[in-house]
């Protein structure tokens with residue numbers, strides 16, 4: 001980690017290694033080998049691909065540098081990264097998690113952890129007092145997402161860190177929506193940050209990947225042990241594509257964010273739209289808190305249509321975005337949260353959280369914003385027509 005003096009945009013491009021140390025090649029190649037020769041019977045730097053390889057190391061060093069961690073870890077998916085981070089808990093422990101979570105995280109936390117003897121409480125973590133009230137003598141960790149998805153609830157990270165320090169808890173934050181460019185949670189005292197690198201970090205809707213980093217050397221040791229023991233690691237090929245995606249994160253995110261701002265403002269004015277959620281809007285309720293811990297609004301927004309039939313009309317008419325459960329790609333992605341990203345959550349739970357059938361989420365890509373707006377506008381039919 002010799003590059004840590006550089007600013008984020010430089011780190012994105014140069015990452016852990018500027019070039020392949022073995023050959024000087026401009027990129028660290030895909031080291032497509034499962035094992036390594038042990039000269040004279042002694043292991044060199046690398047011994048077996050699951051334990052470590054140069055292609056994966058490139059992205060593991062990149063995430064540690066970008067977030068200010070001591071060590072990074074790359075996994076075969078964001079969910080593998082989340083499951084591996086939660087392996088820091090053991091039977092008998094209690095976890096407090098944000099109630100407004102990514103659907104897959106909700107499924108893992110409510111469906112898998114209890115089977116392992118870990119009890120859970122889902123709490124609106126934007127309510128600091130509710131978090132304090134949920135702590136029991138068995139509580140060991142807080143699992144957070146801010147802004148939450150899809151309703152952009154903002155959790156006060158400094159307050160969470162203070163609560164965690166008072167009660168000896170590990171803080172874990174899914175930072176997928178913000179990326180290390182817009183939010184650096186380890187600087188605020190969060191213990192572990194997690195990314196679905198399938199989204200903005202990969203950036204091209206062509207890989208499945210997860211990244212984790214921590215500034216705590218003891219936690220890093222335990223994460224490394226579990227990564228190698230469990231084996232859900234990122235392959236050399238996917239590591240190469242992820243490294244390539246990370247290099248352009250800054251320009252992609254800035255462009256998507258600027259267009260998201262324009263679309264959010266226009267949607268707010270549109271008669272077919274009931275409500276818009278985007279931290280960049282002047283009247284966004286969590287705005288001040290969000291910008292006290294993040295440097296941008298991001299490139300994702302949610303909006304609710306007034307009547308359910310409008311959703312079908314929009315999804316049938318719209319041409320440019322892919323209609324899919326994902327975000328963070330170069331192309332705009334439109335998600336019907338009810339049936340896609342949050343399908344794993346039962347209907348009553350979704351409704352309790354405010355996720356209705358009329359809710360849509362847009363991850364704004366790199367198309368011309370006027371083309372995106374014309375496309376959206378054509379499908380936005382006011383309900384009285």
Ligand SMILES: *Cc1c(COP(=O)(O)O)cnc(C)c1O
Pocket residue numbers: 077078079080102104105149174176177196197198199208209210
């Ligand atoms: C997509 C996503 C995940 C899961 O990541 P995968 O790479 O799909 O396994 C976790 N958290 C958030 C916020 C996500 O958007």
